[in-house]
Amino acid sequence: APMSDALIAALSEFAALLGPRLSTAPAVLAQHAQSESLIRAGAPQAVVFPETTAEVSRIAQICHRHRLPMTGWGAGTSLEGHALPLKGGITIDFSRMAAVLSVDIDDMTARIQPGLTREALNTELRATGLFFPVDPGANATLGGMAMTRASGTTAVRYGTMRDNVLALEVVLADGQIIRTGSAAPKSSAGYDLTALMVGSEGTLGLVTELTLRLYGQPEAVSAATCAFPDLTSAVDCVIATIQTGIPMARIEFLDESTVAACNVYSGLSLPIAPLLLVEFHGSPRGVKEDAARFGAIAAEFGSQGFDWASLQEDRTRLWTMRHAAYPAILALGGLTDPRVTYWEPAKWVARLRATMT
Numbered sequence: 001a002p003m004s005d006a007l008i009a010a011l012s013e014f015a016a017l018l019g020p021r022l023s024t025a026p027a028v029l030a031q032h033a034q035s036e037s038l039i040r041a042g043a044p045q046a047v048v049f050p051e052t053t054a055e056v057s058r059i060a061q062i063c064h065r066h067r068l069p070m071t072g073w074g075a076g077t078s079l080e081g082h083a084l085p086l087k088g089g090i091t092i093d094f095s096r097m098a099a100v101l102s103v104d105i106d107d108m109t110a111r112i113q114p115g116l117t118r119e120a121l122n123t124e125l126r127a128t129g130l131f132f133p134v135d136p137g138a139n140a141t142l143g144g145m146a147m148t149r150a151s152g153t154t155a156v157r158y159g160t161m162r163d164n165v166l167a168l169e170v171v172l173a174d175g176q177i178i179r180t181g182s183a184a185p186k187s188s189a190g191y192d193l194t195a196l197m198v199g200s201e202g203t204l205g206l207v208t209e210l211t212l213r214l215y216g217q218p219e220a221v222s223a224a225t226c227a228f229p230d231l232t233s234a235v236d237c238v239i240a241t242i243q244t245g246i247p248m249a250r251i252e253f254l255d256e257s258t259v260a261a262c263n264v265y266s267g268l269s270l271p272i273a274p275l276l277l278v279e280f281h282g283s284p285r286g287v288k289e290d291a292a293r294f295g296a297i298a299a300e301f302g303s304q305g306f307d308w309a310s311l312q313e314d315r316t317r318l319w320t321m322r323h324a325a326y327p328a329i330l331a332l333g334g335l336t337d338p339r340v341t342y343w344e345p346a347k348w349v350a351r352l353r354a355t356m357t
Contacts, residue, residue, distance in 0.1 A: 006066040007045055010090070013062045014048055021049040021096070032073055032083075032091045036138065036326075039081035044071065044091035051096045053169060053177060053208040060206065061175035063090055070173070072202040074144030075117065077136075079326065082148055082201045092206060094143055100124045101209070108214045109166060109183045114143020114207045121212075130214040133158035137323030143207045149199030153250045153322060156242075157281070158215060165198050169209035183211050218249070218281035222291060223315045224306040226298050227273040231255060234274040237301040246293050250279035250319075258325055265328030266321040271304070277322055279315070 003011075014022045023029075024046050033043035045068075050056045063070045069089030076083055085091055094115035101111040105128055112121060119139045122131050135152040136145060144150075146168070151160040158164070167181035181187075181194035197204055228234040234253055241248060254262065254275045263270055278294060280287045295306060309315045 003045070006068060010062050010066040010068055011046060014046065014059070014090075017055065017058055017062075018048055018050070021051070023047045023049075032076070032093065033085070035076040035078055035081065035083055037079050037081040037084070039084060041081060041084040041086050042088060044085040045088045047073075047091045047093055049093050049096050053171065056092065056097075056171045056206055056208050057175045057177050059090070059092060059175075060171050060173060064174045070206070072143070072147065072206050074115065074141030074147075075139065077138035077140045078144065078148055080148075083144070094141065097208065098141075103128060103130070103214075104183070105130065107183060108216075110212050110214055112142060112210055112212065114146075114210060115141050116143075117141050118145065125214065128214075129217055131217050132164070132212055133215055134161055134164055135319075142210055142212065146198050146207055146210055147200060147202050153252050153277075153279075153319065156251050157247060157249045162195065162198050164213045165194060165210055166213055167211035168194055168197055168207055170197055170205035170207055172205045177208075178205075181211070220284040220287045221249070221279065221281055221315065222287050223250070223277070223279040223309040223318055224291070225270060225309070225318070226276045226278060226306055227271040227304045228276070228298075229273070229302045229304070231274045233301040233303075234276055237276065237298050237303070240297050240301070241294055244293070244297065246290050246297075247280075247282070248278060248290075248294070249281040250277065252277040252322055254322070254325070258329070261328040262321050262325055265331055266317075266324055268317070268321055270307075270321075273304070277318060279319075 028047050029043045032047050048059055050059060060070065069085065069087045071083060071085040071089065071091045073083050073091050073093045096115065097113040098115035099113045100116065100121065101113065103110045108130060117139045118132060121142065125131055133154045134145065134150060135154050136150040137152060140150065146161050146165050149161050166183050169177065169179050171177055180197060238251055238253065241251065256272050256274060259270050259275050260272045262268065280290045309318045
């Protein structure tokens with residue numbers, strides 16, 4: 001499509017500001033026109049790669065003056081299409097803003113840039129004895145995780161991004177730079193703008209810095225799978241466990257059709273039944289006691305016993321399988337839309353049992 005006068009003028013200003021960090025190459029535009037989502041929504045008209053908050057502010061000022069839509073881009077791992085440019089315009093790719101700015105071991109906080117991924121942050125934190133627990137599965141950027149209020153398998157113990165983002169630096173639509181929140185563990189001064197921004201999906205501003213809450217790495221970790229005779233028993237077991245106050249680090253449910261899909265995709269042989277995946281964090285003694293208490297509750301609801309994953313590689317394999325549930329469902333049978341047959345569990349299980357044999 002022909003460029004508008006506003007776009008031509010904006011591109012000239014972006015070129016002067018960013019030089020080669022402005023791209024209108026078809027391959028780059030196509031890369032930022034698709035994500036893990038099934039949604040297709042067109043392509044941006046240009047992609048910019050800022051390196052500082054000041055550059056993001058200047059980009060926003062240019063777009064504001066020329067009335068061009070702006071879309072923030074992290075890693076493109078969202079399943080809901082948050083990062084796709086519905087009306088073209090400019091995509092702002094934060095991949096060059098991926099630094100750990102500071103780590104405060106005493107306060108257990110970290111200041112980071114939005115393009116840093118959760119795996120990269122935890123790699124940087126290894127020597128500190130701290131880690132960042134929010135784990136949505138994909139190696140998403142932390143800026144994107146904040147904007148989508150990501151959760152994950154560890155939310156039952158550590159909460160979601162809503163609970164773990166303490167402060168933000170945000171560029172508003174007109175280029176104004178604001179700071180929300182602080183690293184203080186307790187504050188009641190003014191509006192909670194941090195909570196407003198977290199989960200806003202880029203509609204209120206572009207995050208250029210985050211202050212995150214960190215946690216001590218657990219001394220001991222143990223995980224297990226636990227099969228149940230039916231869905232109701234598994235869900236009731238989870239409810240009873242939470243009510244009892246057992247500090248579960250993870251407790252995830254898979255129905256039998258999803259288990260079957262994951263078995264084929266990840267090369268595992270889990271029992272094709274309603275399944276709980278659980279993990280315990282703490283001291284060696286505490287983990288042992290928590291696991292025993294959970295085992296007693298699970299037995300009351302007809303659990304068919306535990307399959308423990310005590311070794312690190314076994315736990316990694318288990319949670320990698322869980323995180324791959326979505327592509328597992330899509331991959332089998334060449335499906336492009338999980339809604340086609342996913343809501344017919346009996347058909348799925350029969351089909352996947354045949355596949356496995």
